[in-house]
Amino acid sequence: MNRLFSEGWLWRALAFMAAGIVIFPLLIILLQWGTIGTGEQDIWQHLFDTKLDRLALNTLFLILGVGTGVTLLGVTLAWLTTICEFPGKRFFEWSLMLPLAIPGYVMAFVFLGLMNYSGPVQTFFRQQFGPDVWFPDVQGAGGVILILTLVLYPYVYMLARSAFLNQGRKLMDAGRLLGLSRGQAFFRVAIPVARPAIVAGLALALMETLADFGAVSVFNYDTFTTAIYNAWYGLFNLTVAAQLASLLLLFVGVTLVLERQSRDRARYTQDGGAQTRSSYRLSGSQAIAATCLCSIVLTLAFLLPSAQLLSWMLETGFSELDNRYFGFLGHTLGLGAIAGVAAVSIALILAFVKRLPGSMLARRWTALSIRLATLGYALPGSVLAVGIMLGFTLIDRSLGTLLTGSVIALIAAYCCRFLAVAWAPVDSGLEQVRPSVIDAARSLGAGPGRLLRQIYIPLLKPGLITAFTIVFVDVMKEMPATLIMRPFGWDTLAVRIYTMTAEGQWERAALPALTLIAVGLVPVWLLIRSARGHHTG
Amino acid sequence: MPRMTRSIIAILLTGILGACSDQSANAPSAEVGSAEAVQGANAVATEEAVDGPVIVYSSRQEHLIKPLFDRFTAETGIEVQYQTGEDGPLIARLQAEGQQTFADILYTVDAGNLWSAAEKGLLAPVESDVLARNIPEHLRDPEGRWFGLSVRARTIVYSTERVDPANLSTYAALADPRWQGRLCLRTSRKVYNMSLVATMIERLGKEATQKVVEGWVNNLATRVFSSDALLIEAIAAGQCDVGIVNTYYLGQLQQQNPDIPVGLFWANQESSGVHVNISGAGVTRYAKNRAGAVRLIEWLSSAEPQTLFSELNLEYPANPAIAPVELVASWGEFRQDTLNVEAAGRLQSEAVMLMDRADYR
Numbered sequence: 101m102n103r104l105f106s107e108g109w110l111w112r113a114l115a116f117m118a119a120g121i122v123i124f125p126l127l128i129i130l131l132q133w134g135t136i137g138t139g140e141q142d143i144w145q146h147l148f149d150t151k152l153d154r155l156a157l158n159t160l161f162l163i164l165g166v167g168t169g170v171t172l173l174g175v176t177l178a179w180l181t182t183i184c185e186f187p188g189k190r191f192f193e194w195s196l197m198l199p200l201a202i203p204g205y206v207m208a209f210v211f212l213g214l215m216n217y218s219g220p221v222q223t224f225f226r227q228q229f230g231p232d233v234w235f236p237d238v239q240g241a242g243g244v245i246l247i248l249t250l251v252l253y254p255y256v257y258m259l260a261r262s263a264f265l266n267q268g269r270k271l272m273d274a275g276r277l278l279g280l281s282r283g284q285a286f287f288r289v290a291i292p293v294a295r296p297a298i299v300a301g302l303a304l305a306l307m308e309t310l311a312d313f314g315a316v317s318v319f320n321y322d323t324f325t326t327a328i329y330n331a332w333y334g335l336f337n338l339t340v341a342a343q344l345a346s347l348l349l350l351f352v353g354v355t356l357v358l359e360r361q362s363r364d365r366a367r368y369t370q371d372g373g374a375q376t377r378s379s380y381r382l383s384g385s386q387a388i389a390a391t392c393l394c395s396i397v398l399t400l401a402f403l404l405p406s407a408q409l410l411s412w413m414l415e416t417g418f419s420e421l422d423n424r425y426f427g428f429l430g431h432t433l434g435l436g437a438i439a440g441v442a443a444v445s446i447a448l449i450l451a452f453v454k455r456l457p458g459s460m461l462a463r464r465w466t467a468l469s470i471r472l473a474t475l476g477y478a479l480p481g482s483v484l485a486v487g488i489m490l491g492f493t494l495i496d497r498s499l500g501t502l503l504t505g506s507v508i509a510l511i512a513a514y515c516c517r518f519l520a521v522a523w524a525p526v527d528s529g530l531e532q533v534r535p536s537v538i539d540a541a542r543s544l545g546a547g548p549g550r551l552l553r554q555i556y557i558p559l560l561k562p563g564l565i566t567a568f569t570i571v572f573v574d575v576m577k578e579m580p581a582t583l584i585m586r587p588f589g590w591d592t593l594a595v596r597i598y599t600m601t602a603e604g605q606w607e608r609a610a611l612p613a614l615t616l617i618a619v620g621l622v623p624v625w626l627l628i629r630s631a632r633g634h635h636t637g
Numbered sequence: 638m639p640r641m642t643r644s645i646i647a648i649l650l651t652g653i654l655g656a657c658s659d660q661s662a663n664a665p666s667a668e669v670g671s672a673e674a675v676q677g678a679n680a681v682a683t684e685e686a687v688d689g690p691v692i693v694y695s696s697r698q699e700h701l702i703k704p705l706f707d708r709f710t711a712e713t714g715i716e717v718q719y720q721t722g723e724d725g726p727l728i729a730r731l732q733a734e735g736q737q738t739f740a741d742i743l744y745t746v747d748a749g750n751l752w753s754a755a756e757k758g759l760l761a762p763v764e765s766d767v768l769a770r771n772i773p774e775h776l777r778d779p780e781g782r783w784f785g786l787s788v789r790a791r792t793i794v795y796s797t798e799r800v801d802p803a804n805l806s807t808y809a810a811l812a813d814p815r816w817q818g819r820l821c822l823r824t825s826r827k828v829y830n831m832s833l834v835a836t837m838i839e840r841l842g843k844e845a846t847q848k849v850v851e852g853w854v855n856n857l858a859t860r861v862f863s864s865d866a867l868l869i870e871a872i873a874a875g876q877c878d879v880g881i882v883n884t885y886y887l888g889q890l891q892q893q894n895p896d897i898p899v900g901l902f903w904a905n906q907e908s909s910g911v912h913v914n915i916s917g918a919g920v921t922r923y924a925k926n927r928a929g930a931v932r933l934i935e936w937l938s939s940a941e942p943q944t945l946f947s948e949l950n951l952e953y954p955a956n957p958a959i960a961p962v963e964l965v966a967s968w969g970e971f972r973q974d975t976l977n978v979e980a981a982g983r984l985q986s987e988a989v990m991l992m993d994r995a996d997y998r
Binding site: 149218231322490505599 | 692720721737749859861862874985990
């Protein structure tokens with residue numbers, strides 16, 4: 101017991117250190133409230149007078165829309181592909197994860213290019229039905245919500261799916277035996293048990309929505325994030341930009357805390373028994389509807405944008421395929437892998453330490469630092485990067501090091517931004533490990549190190565792989581922080597896409613964009629394979 | 638709070654310092670320029686020597702600068718390394734790095750960004766007869782901290798099918814009710830429009846400008862666009878009849894489709910002249926290779942690279958002695974606004990707020 105105590109502190113210190121790396125830039129951003137000069141006051145006054153209310157409403161509307169969209173779509177699809185049986189299920193099971201690899205700004209651009217007034221679809225309609233034919237307002241809020249929903253639903257889908265897989269059919273059957281209808285069993289048993297996973301996926305999707313700049317700026321949809329950039333680039337005031345960003349953080353923090361409090365105290369753990377593979381066979385019309393829904397989603401969210409990129413790529417031929425291209429690819433893969441390992445390690449340490457026994461105070465501090473450390477996901481990449489940069493230059497100046505332009509700083513930025521992504525699967529995975537297993541191991545004298553090695557890591561393997569995959573793909577897609585923090589010569593595919601699209605050369609961006617998607621498919625495929633293995637085993 | 642920050646730094650350091658010093662030493666050297674090369678340059682460069690590479694922070698896209706830098710290296714033997722990015726973050730990085738910065742040159746698009754960097758004390762004045770000769774006075778900082786290298790003209794485009802150019806005159810006249818439901822604009826979030834409105838504030842005064850912008854908003858045919866190219870395509874497709882764009886976007890579309898039914902009209906020829914902005918560069922305050930940096934900027938103002946600017950992105954050379962490429966020349970001669978482009982930066986935040994008040998999104 102003594103040994104556990106002392107080693108526990110070591111782990112706790114390690115956890116604080118890991119969290120510190122991630123919290124540091126957030127603190128720097130919060131510290132910007134220290135400077136409010138007349139310039140800042142004028143800008144705040146101006147914001148209050150003109151558009152703060154509209155920004156808040158727009159942002160709220162976007163969150164509600166995307167939140168509803170990804171939950172409905174993600175949960176429905178996850179349910180269909182885990183519990184039900186219909187034609188094409190085996191195919192959709194994995195292919196519905198593919199949209200994860202498509203960057204939001206690419207999707208937005210492709211969609212508008214096809215659907216706006218001068219695009220092929222509306223042009224066709226005008227030719228068929230005359231110049232005044234009615235067409236939905238694709239540039240409005242509805243368009244943005246649709247795009248972000250299509251790009252972000254995989255987060256909910258993936259997490260809900262693994263939850264449904266874990267709970268198997270037993271619980272549902274138990275509910276049915278107790279007299280619930282199939283629908284009742286779904287809403288009163290399956291959903292509540294999967295709730296932590298669904299909420300974790302939803303939180304990721306919403307934080308991504310809040311941080312999004314690429315897609316909303318293609319649509320000119322004003323949100324908090326566009327206001328942050330406008331204060332910075334337009335009004336040349338980084339301080340106000342950081343202050344606005346910290347409001348975003350506050351909003352996310354409060355929401356997450358509220359959610360946690362409203363969640364029941366109950367713990368949901370897997371029952372450890374063998375999972376049954378039997379599923380509900382959908383009847384004729386139901387099966388057709390299910391197949392149609394899956395096909396439509398897959399087409400809109402993946403096939404259509406890929407096809408458009410492919411046709412652009414064919415227009416330019418392979419002129420982009422030079423030596424430097426492989427450099428971009430190498431950097432992208434390398435950074436994704438390093439950041440993936442780093443973020444998952446930090447998440448694992450934090451999740452592990454969170455469950456160590458200890459004094460009330462120590463546990464409170466651990467909980468707080470975890471909460472803070474996972475907020476970075478909601479910050480727009482550039483703002484976060486500035487926080488990191490200021491932090492590292494502070495270190496560089498006091499110690500004469502040269503960290504700011506190094507890979508270390510960039511990896512730190514990725515960890516800060518994507519820790520939440522790694523955290524969700526790791527934590528919800530740990531949540532499902534039965535406490536009795538841990539208690540048994542402890543009573544047999546296993547210390548924290550051994551617990552981690554021999555119990556947690558093996559039990560968590562699917563969660564860890566999921567976490568690594570999402571971080572890897574997200575890092576590859578990440579653009580703003582990479583753009584500003586990358587060391588000399590470390591251009592990635594995302595940087596290349598930005599370079600080309602900034603001047604409207606979408607055709608030349610097609611090859612790197614398609615590569616990004618193709619590379620993103622590999623870990624998604626691995627993930628699916630491991631999910632299947634988990635499922636059958 | 639400072640104590641907390643300090644302890645966090647301490648924690649950070651113990652954790653990662655050892656590891657990272659190893660790693661940066663072993664970092665694989667990339668083709669464009671490695672961390673080692675950069676550090677080496679820092680160590681050896683002295684005041685006058687043109688030793689080592691010139692390091693550029695550039696918000697201008699790689700495919701537009703690389704050919705120029707390659708040519709410079711071929712001619713002078715001086716290597717150029719660059720880091721591309723967006724203006725705001727690059728300037729923030731330059732500022733954060735302070736004396737430790739790698740950068741010798743800041744190369745940005747839009748005078749406003751150069752003005753903002755100069756205001757923050759990040760650029761050092763340069764006295765150069767070559768630059769004074771090659772670059773007109775209104776395209777460079779009065780204090781010599783930055784110099785325009787290419788000119789981008791923002792003017793009116795119209796549908797050749799539905800608009801008689803005789804009805805066009807000034808930017809301000811597009812606020813006339815005649816254009817109700819016929820005008821297309823790009824978003825006010827784009828710096829090009831901020832600069833245009835800033836210049837109008839200087840020329841017409843705040844109140845008159847406010848009226849003009851409100852008139853524009855009233856005349857909008859549809860939501861504002863996120864790019865000039867989309868705007869031109871909308872005019873071609875018939876969604877609106879007139880708009881305001883940078884000329885090279887029309888050039889790009891004309892290259893793809895020479896018959897595009899969109900014409901170019903030089904605005905304000907009877908009054909102040911066409912609004913122009915620049916891409917330009919300045920030597921950083923803490924440049925380690927100042928001599929090389931000055932030499933590069935001087936070279937960029939000379940004949941061959943000036944022609945290249947026009948070829949690569951269909952812009953106008955800043956050096957008035959150099960003719961633009963054929964397509965660009967085909968739009969005809971025009972009188973440009975000779976108000977110093979520095980005004981675009983100085984009045985930018987005022988312009989942003991004015992556009993917000995007019996509900997120009």
